Amino acid sequence: MPTTITIKGQVTIPKHIRDSLGLSPGSSVDFAVNDEGDVVIRKVAAGSPRASDRFDRARGRADIKWRTDELMALLRGED
Template sequence: MRVTEKGQVTIPKPIRDKLGIGPGSEVAFVDRGDNVVVLEARSGPASDSAPKSFEEWADSVAGTLDLGGMTTDEYMEWLRGPRDDLDSH
């Protein structure tokens, strides 16, 4: 995607459709280290846009963690370090 002189880019239609972004919508850019995530910015008080349940929150962040090809166990070991309480045999 090319950035214009004004710093503008066009969000592809499939992404706009997926996020429900239309003319006049607000978006938020979230810095995630090596990546930037585009989110639909919901209007209204914070409590209106907050997930109503854990499941709703989990659905909203599903697919946003890139484990770099690691399995869940490999990721947990990388995150926590090796477990000293397990025998190596």
């Protein structure tokens, strides 16, 4: 089933494929290219580690619990 890529690089996954993989809005998927050059899409199992980006690696690293007003005062140089 041919489809068109949007200007943002998005495509619609056909319903029969979504149904066969059990995909619903918010599902995570993984794309790969096999040795024959075919694109393979896999459903990422719930709880599976996903590829992290630099923001995922930094998330949760701060060990100081700032209150918003305290942080804003610090950033603004207020005493």
